Amino acid sequence: MHALAYAQANSHKFLDELIEFLSIPSVSTQPEHKPDIQRAAAWLRDKLLLSGFPRAEVMPTQGHPIVYAEWLDAGPDAPTILIYGHYDVQPPDPLELWDTPPFEPTIVGNDIVARGAADDKGQLYIHVKAVEALKETSGSLPVNVKCLFEGEEECGSPNLAPFIQEHSALLTADVAVVSDTHILGPDTPSIVYALRGMCYVEVEVTGPDHDLHSGIYGGAVHNPINALCQMIAQLHDENGRVTIPGFYDTVRDLSPEERAELAKIPFQREEWLQETGAPTDWGDPAYTIIERTTARPTLDANGMWGGYIQPGVKTVLPSKAYAKLSMRLVPDQQQDEIAQLIREYLVSIAPPTVTVEVHYLHGGSGAIVHRDSPAMQAAFHAYTAGFGRAPIFVRAGGSIPVVAMFQKFLDIETILLGFGLPDDRLHSPNEKFHLPNFHKGIETVIHFMTDLGTRTSTD
Ligand code: BES
Numbered sequence: 033m034h035a036l037a038y039a040q041a042n043s044h045k046f047l048d049e050l051i052e053f054l055s056i057p058s059v060s061t062q063p064e065h066k067p068d069i070q071r072a073a074a075w076l077r078d079k080l081l082l083s084g085f086p087r088a089e090v091m092p093t094q095g096h097p098i099v100y101a102e103w104l105d106a107g108p109d110a111p112t113i114l115i116y117g118h119y120d121v122q123p124p125d126p127l128e129l130w131d132t133p134p135f136e137p138t139i140v141g142n143d144i145v146a147r148g149a150a151d152d153k154g155q156l157y158i159h160v161k162a163v164e165a166l167k168e169t170s171g172s173l174p175v176n177v178k179c180l181f182e183g184e185e186e187c188g189s190p191n192l193a194p195f196i197q198e199h200s201a202l203l204t205a206d207v208a209v210v211s212d213t214h215i216l217g218p219d220t221p222s223i224v225y226a227l228r229g230m231c232y233v234e235v236e237v238t239g240p241d242h243d244l245h246s247g248i249y250g251g252a253v254h255n256p257i258n259a260l261c262q263m264i265a266q267l268h269d270e271n272g273r274v275t276i277p278g279f280y281d282t283v284r285d286l287s288p289e290e291r292a293e294l295a296k297i298p299f300q301r302e303e304w305l306q307e308t309g310a311p312t313d314w315g316d317p318a319y320t321i322i323e324r325t326t327a328r329p330t331l332d333a334n335g336m337w338g339g340y341i342q343p344g345v346k347t348v349l350p351s352k353a354y355a356k357l358s359m360r361l362v363p364d365q366q367q368d369e370i371a372q373l374i375r376e377y378l379v380s381i382a383p384p385t386v387t388v389e390v391h392y393l394h395g396g397s398g399a400i401v402h403r404d405s406p407a408m409q410a411a412f413h414a415y416t417a418g419f420g421r422a423p424i425f426v427r428a429g430g431s432i433p434v435v436a437m438f439q440k441f442l443d444i445e446t447i448l449l450g451f452g453l454p455d456d457r458l459h460s461p462n463e464k465f466h467l468p469n470f471h472k473g474i475e476t477v478i479h480f481m482t483d484l485g486t487r488t489s490t491d
């Protein structure tokens with residue numbers, strides 16, 4: 033196929049462009065990076081235009097802008113795909129743990145190291161370059177393509193649902209495609225068919241109404257940090273199960289068939305432990321590690337603070353203690369209901385010596401997609417052609433809230449066409465993207481679009 037040859041011949045150019053993209057510190061959660069976010073959005077729009085999209089624009093939202101592009105010349109009989117990706121990145125902190133600066137992309141062996149390399153700029157850009165290869169070689173596309181690239185994914189997509197609802201006519205498509213997950217290994221492609229949802233809360237515990245000298249009052253006034261620790265310690269039982277009443281009530285059970293399938297996924301416990309650096313695994317012994325990390329709900333403290341945390345000694349009995357708690361949800365758990373359950377439970381177990389407030393920060397639904405759609409078949413064949421091996425179906429433990437939004441507001445399913453690797457160090461220092469996957473990803477997307485274009489219906 034000419035497009036594949038074009039992609040191979042232009043691999044250096046594609047990489048140079050990716051390096052430019054990765055050099056823009058588009059950290060969505062930090063206000064001082066707002067100009068960088070805008071620069072990244074404008075850069076992406078310009079590259080979409082240069083790559084052949086006749087329409088590409090930066091569309092404002094209440095928060096960071098959305099980059100929208102379309103090329104609809106395949107005609108009304110051809111399927112339309114809606115490609116989603118995010119051009120924002122996580123903060124690079126802690127900076128001192130990076131071997132090379134996070135926004136100075138560095139090639140190390142077969143990897144490109146930079147914040148956002150795999151999550152999600154490298155994966156997003158695969159689609160832009162696949163379209164360019166098709167355009168430059170055949171002058172047209174096998175499918176109609178729309179792109180929706182957001183700049184707020186890493187801070188919970190607060191403006192995405194209203195945007196999709198408001199522009200539902202513009203975004204009409206037969207199927208969505210998202211490259212923001214990973215495959216099992218460089219030579220083991222896989223297709224994610226389920227994602228977990230999220231319920232994120234912040235807990236504020238108040239003891240005395242101002243900080244006290246711990247020598248004068250300690251022993252008779254309950255320390256809110258101690259109280260918060262006792263409360264958090266009660267959120268799991270000795271088997272690692274969440275103790276919040278009702279937490280598991282709506283969890284969809286795994287069928288014996290699905291458990292048997294998940295058990296076939298290649299998994300080496302020792303390698304997995306090495307990847308984590310943890311001394312041993314933890315969690316509900318009734319489920320395997322793969323099940324615990326992808327198909328079962330969790331509760332984790334993501335941060336805790338209060339009192340004195342600067343160098344040296346300060347004997348304070350603080351007034352406040354805080355924790356950020358996140359819960360990964362599985363179908364059919366509802367984030368609003370779970371937020372209510374944890375609020376009631378924390379209030380009920382709070383000792384009378386403190387008061388507790390629970391603030392709901394973010395929620396998103398999990399999703400499961402059908403595995404037998406024409407688009408899924410096209411994805412299956414595309415991975416097989418791009419990686420020389422048939423993909424395995426897996427579930428993923430992370431969250432991509434847009435998948436449930438597409439189901440709810442546009443009534444379309446999403447194909448999770450991921451090209452990352454499990455050890456890409458997403459959200460961590462030294463994030464990387466495996467360059468062979470960047471190039472194979474472009475080839476896989478060319479196969480996907482070409483294959484899907486030959487199928488008549490996409491539902
Ligand atoms: N790309 C990730 C999600 C992901 C990673 C899914 C690997 C499956 C496998 C995404 O950018 C992300 O980090 N999502 C956040 C959502 C949160 C900020 C609301 C997550 O999962 O924590």
Ligand code: MN
Pocket residue numbers: 118151152185212
């Ligand atoms: Mn991502």
Ligand code: MN
Pocket residue numbers: 122151186458459
């Ligand atoms: Mn992420």
